[in-house]
Amino acid sequence: QVQLQESGPGLVKPSGTLSLTCAVSGGSISSSNWWSWVRQPPGKGLEWIGEIYHSGSTNYNPSLKSRVTISVDKSKNQFSLKLSSVTAADTAVYYCARGRRITIFGVVSYYFDYWGQGTLVTVSS
Amino acid sequence: QSVLTQPPSVSAAPGQKVTISCSGSSSNIGNNYVSWYQQLPGTAPKLLIYDNNKRPSGIPDRFSGSKSGTSATLGITGLQTGDEADYYCGTWDSSLSASYVFGTGTKVTVL
Numbered sequence: 001q002v003q004l005q006e007s008g009p010g011l012v013k014p015s016g017t018l019s020l021t022c023a024v025s026g027g028s029i030s031s032s033n034w035w036s037w038v039r040q041p042p043g044k045g046l047e048w049i050g051e052i053y054h055s056g057s058t059n060y061n062p063s064l065k066s067r068v069t070i071s072v073d074k075s076k077n078q079f080s081l082k083l084s085s086v087t088a089a090d091t092a093v094y095y096c097a098r099g100r101r102i103t104i105f106g107v108v109s110y111y112f113d114y115w116g117q118g119t120l121v122t123v124s125s
Numbered sequence: 126q127s128v129l130t131q132p133p134s135v136s137a138a139p140g141q142k143v144t145i146s147c148s149g150s151s152s153n154i155g156n157n158y159v160s161w162y163q164q165l166p167g168t169a170p171k172l173l174i175y176d177n178n179k180r181p182s183g184i185p186d187r188f189s190g191s192k193s194g195t196s197a198t199l200g201i202t203g204l205q206t207g208d209e210a211d212y213y214c215g216t217w218d219s220s221l222s223a224s225y226v227f228g229t230g231t232k233v234t235v236l
Binding site: 006019023037038044045051059060061062095099100101106107108109110111112115116117118 | 127156157158160162164168169170171172175176181183211215216217219222223224225226228229230
């Protein structure tokens with residue numbers, strides 16, 4: 001059974017950088033899956049932040065692309081998120097998730113089958 | 126700012142059926158598979174439906190999914206109090222700014 005666990009500071013100062021790590025257990029991060037970050041502001045909906053493959057290939061939400069970096073550490077079986085220049089609008093529960101993505105003749109099948117429990121990050125001075 | 130539109134809320138009595146719509150466009154639902162997620166209060170989302178209408182192991186057949194054109198629908202039959210949750214659709218958007226997109230979310234209330 002694959003398990004994902006987020007970790008990192010729960011409080012970040014405005015204009016600072018949010019840094020989170022997702023540890024993967026019960027499976028290899030080098031498997032044929034994409035690894036994503038998703039966030040949810042309090043009382044609001046889900047927003048996809050971006051994804052990484054074990055090769056290091058990444059894709060980001062266009063609305064966050066200029067501030068986001070996702071990296072992978074295969075030796076530790078984990079991946080990480082950095083979000084720079086944060087404001088109060090970045091306050092949210094941050095989830096990591098495993099994405100199953102297959103593209104056949106241009107049609108994309110993509111879904112998240114395992115999720116971490118989520119971690120609340122508050123941006124405040 | 127989501128490109129997938131869902132009704133904010135739906136409700137029904139125990140044992141009844143509810144349907145939740147998810148409206149998108151040709152760059153997302155129209156040309157890619159849709160998945161659905163259930164989020165119980167205070168918990169992480171859980172995969173309910175993938176590839177439009179497939180259920181992961183352990184998901185009861187009370188939950189069903191369908192897609193037609195640029196819209197998708199989640200159905201829940203035999204509604205139970207434990208089904209009270211937020212439900213989100215999701216899919217890949219293949220536009221120039223390719224990314225995964227979620228629906229606006231729907232709160233299901235069991236009366």
